[in-house]
Amino acid sequence: MRRNWKKLLAGLIVLVLVVAFFVPLPYYVTRPGSADKLDPLVSVEGYSSNGKGVFRLVTIAMGQANIYSYLAAKVLPYQELEKESDVRGEHETDEEYNVRQLSLMNQSKNNAIQVAYKAAGKSVKVEYRGVYVLSVMPDAPAAKYLAAGDLITAIDGKSFASSAEFIKYVRSKKVGDKVEVSYKHEDKSEKASIELIDIDKKGTPGIGISLVDDQKLVTDPKIKIDSDKIGGPSAGLMFTLEIYNHFGDTDWTKGRNIAGTGTIDVDGNVGRIGGIDQKIVAADRADAEIFFAPDDTVTAELKKVEPGAVSNYEEAVKTAKAIDSKMKVVPVKTFQDALDYLKTVKAK
Numbered sequence: 001m002r003r004n005w006k007k008l009l010a011g012l013i014v015l016v017l018v019v020a021f022f023v024p025l026p027y028y029v030t031r032p033g034s035a036d037k038l039d040p041l042v043s044v045e046g047y048s049s050n051g052k053g054v055f056r057l058v059t060i061a062m063g064q065a066n067i068y069s070y071l072a073a074k075v076l077p078y079q080e081l082e083k084e085s086d087v088r089g090e091h092e093t094d095e096e097y098n099v100r101q102l103s104l105m106n107q108s109k110n111n112a113i114q115v116a117y118k119a120a121g122k123s124v125k126v127e128y129r130g131v132y133v134l135s136v137m138p139d140a141p142a143a144k145y146l147a148a149g150d151l152i153t154a155i156d157g158k159s160f161a162s163s164a165e166f167i168k169y170v171r172s173k174k175v176g177d178k179v180e181v182s183y184k185h186e187d188k189s190e191k192a193s194i195e196l197i198d199i200d201k202k203g204t205p206g207i208g209i210s211l212v213d214d215q216k217l218v219t220d221p222k223i224k225i226d227s228d229k230i231g232g233p234s235a236g237l238m239f240t241l242e243i244y245n246h247f248g249d250t251d252w253t254k255g256r257n258i259a260g261t262g263t264i265d266v267d268g269n270v271g272r273i274g275g276i277d278q279k280i281v282a283a284d285r286a287d288a289e290i291f292f293a294p295d296d297t298v299t300a301e302l303k304k305v306e307p308g309a310v311s312n313y314e315e316a317v318k319t320a321k322a323i324d325s326k327m328k329v330v331p332v333k334t335f336q337d338a339l340d341y342l343k344t345v346k347a348k
Contacts, residue, residue, distance in 0.1 A: 025065045026084040029073045032278040033059035035259050035286035038242035045221040047246040053253030053348070055242045056286060057235035058261050058279040062087075078281050078319075089135065089210075096135040099148040101231030103134060103212055108233035108263060109225050110217055115268045115335055116243035123220040129153070131166050132214035133183075137197075140208025145192040146183065151214055153189075154182040163213045167206075170196065175205045234273040236264030237292060240335050252339065255348030259283035259327075260292030260338070262312070268335035272296040276312045277319040284325040290345070291316065292338050295331035 035056045039049045063069065065081065073079040088097050110126075117124040131152040136143045146152075152166070153159060156179055160166045173179065175198045182191050199206035225239065238260050245252045261279050263271035272294050273279075283291050293316035302309050310318075313331040320329050332338045 023066060025067065025070055027065040027070060028062050028082045028084060028087050029065045029069045029079060030060050030062045030082060030275060030278060031073075031076075031079045032281040032285070033061040035059075035283050035288060038238060041226045042239070042242050042246070043224045044243070044246040045223070047221060049242070050245050050249070050251045051242075051253035052251055052255040054257055055238055055245065055253060056257070056259040056283065056288060057230070057238045058259050058282050059230070060275045060278050060282075078278050080275070080278070091138055092135055093148075096148040098231065100134050102228075103132060104233040105227055105231050105235070107212070107215075108236040109227055109239060110215055111264045111266050112236050112239035112243060113217055113219060113223060113225075114266050115264060116240045116247075117219060119244055119268075119335070120247035122247065125218045127216045127218060128161055129214045129216050130159070131163050131211045134210040134212060137199075137208035140197050141195040142181075142208045145181070145190070145194060146207075146209060147185065151184040152181060152211075153184065155179050157182070163211055166211075170207060171205055173205050175203060177205065179207075181207070233263045233271075234261050237262035237270050237294075237332070237335065237338065240264050240268075241338060244339075251347065252342050254342060254345045256289045256345065257287055258290045258292070259286065259288035260290075260330075260332075262292065262294040262332065264335065270294045270296075270332050270334055270337070272312050276315045280316050280319040280325065280327075280329075281323060284320070284323060284327055288327050291320070291327045291329050292332050292341075293317075293329055295333050295337075 035058045038055045038057055039051060065073070070081065073081050114124050129151065133146055133148055133150040133152065135148055136146050155166065155169060158169065160169065170179065173196055175196055177196050178193050179196065180191060181194050182189070184190070194207060196205040197208050198204065199208060223243065241252060261273050261276065263273060265271065276293060280291065294312040296311050298309050298311055313329065316329045320327055330341050
């Protein structure tokens, strides 16, 4: 009888351990990811990369926490816990989160192409295609028709040159009015009559979606960037450097192993990103010699949210010192700052 109780207890313990592994907690765990070579991801028609060295984008690995990963993140260095509500927006589904991340990467990629092509004196034009749907309010009439990833091409038969014009037109209507929405869902053209709702409880009419401009770049020479598996905007600076390195005779890698991070806007300004300490660890593991870090200004608004916040560059230097890295951490505010630094680097 005692032996049976022992077997039953052992079975229950095993069951609890297995269940604990599969039950998700309302947290995400982030940790150092990979430091991927950019050359295989970028192809420019008629040009090849000049680099004898490499430019690398750096990632952060993120996954839903279970009890084991939660406890591990509490004790292991450079692993962080983030509340689910801080990662995803209110009512945002997994699909909508992924669409948002891919949209951020796409915008970052487009910015990188524009900055690099303009710097190299190459042709690049922007074509506006419509409004890209990032998410839909679950209780809005639009939820019956629209989904994250859809492309709205017209309202009441009218096309627009920007999302600002789109919003202005919708807000010229009244709550309860219906508009005819022309959109593409999985490349299939659709139309739907959708009732406008009060989107802010202040009487402002809207469809009930979050949106962003969908743009297509027309370049000469043609370019292709394989970024389908990469989300977020933080690789902007490094994509710009890799693209620019295809033009001219200069090897901007200087034969070295170069990593970095930072958003990029169409004017070449480098912006702040999250998880800079984890990215330093990932780059160091890839034996990077140089790391470009955003030298951002810590705003008063950020200080209110994070009283101890410092610039990405300061945090990167602190982390590199803590892990005894030999990487040279370089502060950059613009794409040109990165080029100016590389001009001073002796080629291998």
